[in-house]
Amino acid sequence: MAKVGFVGLGVMGGGIARRLLDAGHELAGWNRTKEKAAPLVEAGMTWCDSPREVADRSGVVFTMVTNVAALEAVTGGPDGIVAGLGPGKVYVDMSTVSPAASRELAERVRAAGAEMLDAPVSGSVATLEQGKLSVMVGGDAATFERVEPILHDIGPTVTRVGENGQAVLVKIAHNLQLAVQMLAFSEGVLLAEKGGIAREVAVEVFTSSAIASPMVKYRGPFVLEQPDEAWFDVNMMQKDMLYALEAGRQLDVPLPTTAITNEYLTAARGLGLERQDFAALFDVLAQLAGVEKVRD
Amino acid sequence: MAKVGFVGLGVMGGGIARRLLDAGHELAGWNRTKEKAAPLVEAGMTWCDSPREVADRSGVVFTMVTNVAALEAVTGGPDGIVAGLGPGKVYVDMSTVSPAASRELAERVRAAGAEMLDAPVSGSVATLEQGKLSVMVGGDAATFERVEPILHDIGPTVTRVGENGQAVLVKIAHNLQLAVQMLAFSEGVLLAEKGGIAREVAVEVFTSSAIASPMVKYRGPFVLEQPDEAWFDVNMMQKDMLYALEAGRQLDVPLPTTAITNEYLTAARGLGLERQDFAALFDVLAQLAGVEKVRD
Amino acid sequence: MAKVGFVGLGVMGGGIARRLLDAGHELAGWNRTKEKAAPLVEAGMTWCDSPREVADRSGVVFTMVTNVAALEAVTGGPDGIVAGLGPGKVYVDMSTVSPAASRELAERVRAAGAEMLDAPVSGSVATLEQGKLSVMVGGDAATFERVEPILHDIGPTVTRVGENGQAVLVKIAHNLQLAVQMLAFSEGVLLAEKGGIAREVAVEVFTSSAIASPMVKYRGPFVLEQPDEAWFDVNMMQKDMLYALEAGRQLDVPLPTTAITNEYLTAARGLGLERQDFAALFDVLAQLAGVEKVRD
């Protein structure tokens, strides 16, 4: 078993850290708000006073944070992870950040003598708990092989898709489709509903049809009732859309449905729905369609 | 067994007629080009000289044609179906047409003393051959009950979704999502590809991910190689988009992703791709992204 | 002076008819609601009992109606204009209709032995009253030359742009830009306003800038206060957008900004703003942006 470290112990990061602990690894960790780490400390994780200390103590360091700014905060500076890296160590970032930021960070890690992989996961907390997470990995093949066994302790499907930054690229190229599918689904539901078909019926028909992706199946019913807590809120979704749009501009790929959908996410914020699951795209469109009772 | 009639014996209509024949119904039929009906005549179908004659001879008449104009051609005028209808007869249109046109036709059928149902199917020729077609039905409940047994001879899933015109509405509200999902998928694939990931890899990842609807699973690989014959070509897809956009305007439902995607279907025609499967949306975007080798 | 006829005596049509009368022409007319024609009858116009009678009595017949359906209503059937046309007569339609409908009508007129021109005007009632209307004409050159002097009695600028249907095509290709410019203007104003700049200041800056088209100059201030009566309401504007989108599909020209803006006109209807001037595009966007006080 390896000496591993984990920085960013929120719902998702904390759950992954727990799996590493359960698999028998020696775990050191740090989180911005210490309280959240308490259950893990109780379960055997060593608390560190800075991200750097986590890196100092570990052969393989993981991060799972919210965005590029948070990633910079835990990796840069004298207390950051990069300062604690060195030859032989591997740094694995599981956050969904922009490919450009990920590649640039890999450069800095390499300059410190270590290696980096980007390893975003696909799936939700539920998937994680079921032990079914998929991990996509970007980085060089030799480094990948070294940490592959540890990644398998996180989820059963581990795939190297390419070089540094390419796994997060695939992730955001995937995530843009979540939002677009949701807006198109909302168009379909509202068309049926204003034509006299009960919303429940439309949802039922669509969720067992040719457009019923897993996303449509689990999120479609949210147009009937939003979950108590957002699975992936408007702001989180827009963050990924922005990374996609940024990458599109850098790679000269026009993203018409992404761009249009992103403006509806902005509208969701304009209407005060930013903390709701991004199924709130439905609410924006429903309001424009003059639907009086948007939600129960 | 019932005396049934079928007008519009193309690939899909002919296949459905065959199932009715196989189920033991007495079948009369007509088609714009007589040759296509030859195998059915050989199998026992009575050929009629006009759509009206089909209606004259049948208790339940089906149509399956391409669009509103073709529907008007087989139902209107002295040789049309409506002229052959009367009390006790049921007319079932399986075409995907505009809800408004369907409702208006139902009025004319009612004025002739008969009843109409709109009954579009979901699924392709392959689904039909596997005996797995779903039929959605719009029209009054009593009429539905009368013909329900015959509809079950067509496919295993038969659902009444509402009144006249509402089944075709659900169908087009569904179909718009096919096109939008395909364009969003193309955005994702091109983003990955221009970021250095092989197109095959992107297709593989996406077709087993949270956005992998049945449509994405079967049509996604078309960005690697278009099928020899279009499953659903650009023009057919655009026809459904136009019905959706028309319904959206009549019902005051804005359809942003539908509207944008529809303009890309127009661009596909501008680029000479109108006879290709609507996966040609990928080709339009690939061209704008400066991808040199759009297809093998 | 010529024997001229005029069908469709609304605000714009009536004003044009008045100019023809004032210029000394012998005028016969018909309108769907007879009362509106009273002032013209008083001023010397001969009232007719049907559009056909207008055509019977006149060498040159004008129409100015709302849309394709209204045009069909006054030209078709036994009481319609076409029934009253014959060799030597010229029919001039000043309505903004779809190019396809206009071309098709020209065929029917030609079959009746007469000639047709499409002659939409650019400018509002105010322009008309100032005697500054521009008339664009589609149709053959010889016919154009015959009626050109009469058209000059309507407005000072008379230009033949091409064959039948091409003048209305130019008109709708122009009008789509009105709506798109208005939505883009609304985006600019709201961006400034939510950034802390008074709406009045934004309007003032933009209406004297590089984007200040005549449309922006006169309609821009409508975001401060809608006029008592719509100059060109949401439904009228959408009608022209639909003709443009229809022509775009027929000619294989993608119209991305037109398509998107059109969905915002649909949203304006969803929000109950259909009778307002199409500057209501601002209200739709303002609502999405969470602006509390959309209008005074």
Added chain:
Amino acid sequence: MAKVGFVGLGVMGGGIARRLLDAGHELAGWNRTKEKAAPLVEAGMTWCDSPREVADRSGVVFTMVTNVAALEAVTGGPDGIVAGLGPGKVYVDMSTVSPAASRELAERVRAAGAEMLDAPVSGSVATLEQGKLSVMVGGDAATFERVEPILHDIGPTVTRVGENGQAVLVKIAHNLQLAVQMLAFSEGVLLAEKGGIAREVAVEVFTSSAIASPMVKYRGPFVLEQPDEAWFDVNMMQKDMLYALEAGRQLDVPLPTTAITNEYLTAARGLGLERQDFAALFDVLAQLAGVEKVRD
């Protein structure tokens, strides 16, 4: 006369600097490539070895650079402008940058004891040479009054629109409309052209119509022939669109036509047109419409 400094002596910056010199001010300057400054040095400008030295020597320092990164390069660090500022000095940035970046820089200037104004200009090099430039100013009123006379030496129209960052906000809220109007204009021209009307005729009609903004008047003819040198190229235009989209997200203002048009600018880059004037939006659309001869 004042001691003024100017950093960023490109075509526009250099032209403004020349006007300051001509007005009798004592001028110090710096530019990334020294050669471009030679004519100004010959005309009396004192060359400095760093942006900081310019600030050291001047009471009022101007900058005119390309984007946020370039602005950071000349203002930050030990050799940057901020290091040379202090109480009583005023720093005026004439660049078009993001409002957020401008506000943040104003904070840093204030921390250094000086004051900053954002003062973007509207108009091109031609406008500058005619002495007709408009200057919009953001910042506090007292500071504005102190430098107002100097700004009048640059152009005749000087308007304070609000606080720090608000002048650049108005500028980008204006510029987004340039691009959207250009794409809508292209839609109109192509619709007319594919309907059989000569492109020249369409351009002529539109440039003297209700949608003929100054931008349409001068840039419209570019669809007939691009200028030898871009007035404002695709990349420059996209930069401003991105600042607008960024501001839209921060202020919760959806920008639908901006977002869609921006993707067409990306497509222009995909097609290799990034160095052309942004009238290249026409070329992208023309290609999608299957127009064979896009340009002479």
